[in-house]
Amino acid sequence: MYICLTMSNSKLYKGSLSTIILKLLGETDRMYGYEITQKVKVLTKGELIMTEGALYPALHKLEAEGFLDVEVVKVDNRMRKYYRLTEEGNKETSNRIADLQNYMETMQFLIKPKLTLE
Amino acid sequence: MYICLTMSNSKLYKGSLSTIILKLLGETDRMYGYEITQKVKVLTKGELIMTEGALYPALHKLEAEGFLDVEVVKVDNRMRKYYRLTEEGNKETSNRIADLQNYMETMQFLIKPKLTLE
DNA sequence: TTTTATGCATAAATAAATTATGTATATTTG
DNA sequence: CAAATATACATAATTTATTTATGCATAAAA
Secondary structure, eight states: OOOOSSOOOOOOOBTOHHHHHHHHHHHHSOEEHHHHHHHHHHHTTTSOOOOHHHHHHHHHHHHHTTSEEEEEEEETTEEEEEEEEOHHHHHHHHHHHHHHHHHHHHHHHHHSOOOOOO | OOOOSSOOOOOOOBTOHHHHHHHHHHHHSOEEHHHHHHHHHHHTTTSOOOOHHHHHHHHHHHHHTTSEEEEEEEETTEEEEEEEEOHHHHHHHHHHHHHHHHHHHHHHHHHSOOOOOO
C-alpha cells in the first residue's frame, strides 16, 4: 500500500495555470513542457502539481493566441518543444500577473480574519 | 453610449466563490443570497461581481452538502432565503479559507518578481 | 408608466481543469 | 535482462464551476 506523506490536495484554482506558465517563461527565456511541470513541482515543494492534461492544451492555446513561439528540438533521440514568449506574450504576462495580484489582494481582503467588535 | 469607468473585468478564479460565501456567513450569522451579492460588491468596491447564476446554485450545493441551513422569510411581501452555517459548515469554512490562503501563498511565491542576477 | 431595485430560480453555453489513455525512448533497478 | 521508472509529447472523455441569458414576481423610484 502506498502512503502519500506530502499530499498535494490543492487543486488549481481555474484560471491561474496559464499565468504560471507565462510567468515562468518570463524568467527563463525558453522552456519545454515537461520542464515546466518539474520546475513548478520543485518550486512549490510538491504543493502544486501541473497535470500534463492541463499543461499541454494550455501551451497550445497560448501559442495559438500568439503569446508563445515554439521550437522543436531533438535531445537524446527524444523530442522537446521549447516555448518562449513573443513580444505580445511579454505584455500579456504582465497583464495577467497584475490581474492575479489584484484578484488575490481582493480575496485577501475578503477572507482575512475580521475583528467582530461592534 | 455607456462608459464604464470602474470596470470589473476580474472574472472569478473558479473555486473561490463558495469560500467567499462561507466566509461571509462565518461573519454575519445569517444572510440571504441577494444580500451576499451586494455585500461583496460593496466590500470590493465593485471589483468582484457575484453573478446570481453562480451564486444561487452555489448556495444550493452548499446546503445539499450540509454546510448551510436555510430559513425562508417573507419581508415586504417578497421572499428571502436566509442561510446560516451549520456545525459542519463552520469547520468547512476554516478548511477552505486555509486552503485558499495556502494556495495564494504558493501563487505569490511563484509570481513574485524575481531577481535575475546569477 | 416605465425603469430600476429587490429577490428568487434555472437552462444553455463556455472554460478550464482532472482523469484516463496512448505512443515512444532512455535510464535505472532488481 | 526484464521490468519499472523517468522523460516527453499528445488527446479524448469527463467533471466542475463559472458566465450568459432567461424567467417570474413585487416594490420603489423616475
